[in-house]
Amino acid sequence: AVLILLGPPGAGKGTQARMLEEDFGLVQLSTGDLLRAAVAAGTEAGKRAKAVMEAGGLVSDDIVLAILKDRMAQPDVARGIILDGFPRTAGQAAALDALLAEAGQRVTAAISLEVDDEAMVGRVSGRYTCGTCGEGYHDEFKKPAVAGTCDKCGGTAFKRRADDNAETVRERLKAYHDQTAPLIAYYDKLGVLERIDAMGPIAQIRTGLGAIVNRVS
Numbered sequence: 001a002v003l004i005l006l007g008p009p010g011a012g013k014g015t016q017a018r019m020l021e022e023d024f025g026l027v028q029l030s031t032g033d034l035l036r037a038a039v040a041a042g043t044e045a046g047k048r049a050k051a052v053m054e055a056g057g058l059v060s061d062d063i064v065l066a067i068l069k070d071r072m073a074q075p076d077v078a079r080g081i082i083l084d085g086f087p088r089t090a091g092q093a094a095a096l097d098a099l100l101a102e103a104g105q106r107v108t109a110a111i112s113l114e115v116d117d118e119a120m121v122g123r124v125s126g127r128y129t130c131g132t133c134g135e136g137y138h139d140e141f142k143k144p145a146v147a148g149t150c151d152k153c154g155g156t157a158f159k160r161r162a163d164d165n166a167e168t169v170r171e172r173l174k175a176y177h178d179q180t181a182p183l184i185a186y187y188d189k190l191g192v193l194e195r196i197d198a199m200g201p202i203a204q205i206r207t208g209l210g211a212i213v214n215r216v217s
């Protein structure tokens, strides 16, 4: 299966993609994570992406596609993938279709996580992750069971993203509405669009997504 999670910053793409990985054995493929790894490693692509990401804009299609193709060439993607944060432009969507077609595949479903923009500023600003395993948390909505200790790996070091401040989140929301939201109509035309209300509790959305995945795959 090739699943796409569409939604603005804070919609829960990463949170739910990691759960779908657990529930269905699929592989999460986040271009945001891949780009942050490139920035941290100081690669040429990372150097070009850094300032754009910190300002809340979209990294150019050529950089994103090169990074994505590298990742798609790895053998584990054969288990099926959940694309989290990709595609984000019409050009990326067309490139994905072409890449899949080469392998005789197509998008199974593009799932739009529907949320209120205003709530996203609070969700993103309160977010932090485990520095060891990457598990995501939130100051208010998803605290570890034992304060200061990761539920998943027991790690005690946590980190926050450089672009998770209210001002940059508003830029990211704008980029989403200008460049990514039109993809909802694109996938609707292809007959693979699914929508889910993503304002409820995390566990409830996980169940709803699970039902969609079972139905389409």
Ligand code: AP5
Binding pocket: 007, 008, 009, 010, 011, 012, 013, 014, 015, 016, 031, 032, 033, 035, 052, 053, 054, 056, 057, 058, 059, 060, 064, 084, 085, 086, 087, 088, 092, 123, 124, 126, 127, 128, 136, 137, 138, 139, 141, 142, 172, 198, 199, 200, 201, 202, 205
């Ligand atoms: P990326 O890393 O993709 O960030 P994003 O799209 O802005 O999405 P987020 O990671 O902020 O949100 P999410 O939907 O994953 O929410 P999460 O599950 O963490 O991209 C970052 C940057 O990289 C971009 O700005 C761009 O510059 C660049 N980039 C990446 N891909 C690109 C591409 N394809 N093309 C060009 N540029 C690209 O949840 C957020 C918080 O809310 C968490 O704390 C979570 O615990 C909490 N939460 C989740 N669900 C709920 C819920 N239902 N109720 C309450 N709290 C919840």
Ligand code: ZN
Binding pocket: 130, 131, 132, 133, 134, 135, 150, 151, 152, 153, 154, 155
């Ligand atoms: Zn951890």
